[in-house]
Amino acid sequence: MPQREYHFYVYILASRSRTLYTGFTNYILLRIKQHREKRPLTHTAKYNIGRLVYYEHFTYVLNAIAREKELKDWNRAKKIALIEQENPTWEDLAADW
Numbered sequence: 001m002p003q004r005e006y007h008f009y010v011y012i013l014a015s016r017s018r019t020l021y022t023g024f025t026n027y028i029l030l031r032i033k034q035h036r037e038k039r040p041l042t043h044t045a046k047y048n049i050g051r052l053v054y055y056e057h058f059t060y061v062l063n064a065i066a067r068e069k070e071l072k073d074w075n076r077a078k079k080i081a082l083i084e085q086e087n088p089t090w091e092d093l094a095a096d097w
Helices: 028-036 061-073 076-086
Strands: 008-014 020-025 051-058
Touching (some): 008 028, 008 061, 008 076, 020 028, 020 076, 051 061
Antiparallel strands (some): 008 020
16 A cells, blocks of 8 residues: 655745744645635734745654744744745745645
């Protein structure tokens, strides 16, 4: 029996004013859609955060969780440097999903 492939993602969303949100999911398409629905009383709705500006893919859940914790501990400047290294124009990576 073939081994199942797993997909986990750590991602950073941003608003137009560059307020950041870091998260983790196993289904990135659905999770981005949920953020963009702007559910009341959520951080992403309050600050209008919905543009995917950075993400990483993992096959092991513990690696993804560890990376999310690592990124959440980073200061804002370090997160911005990471985003700009991969996505210097802060384009929405999920715009055409």
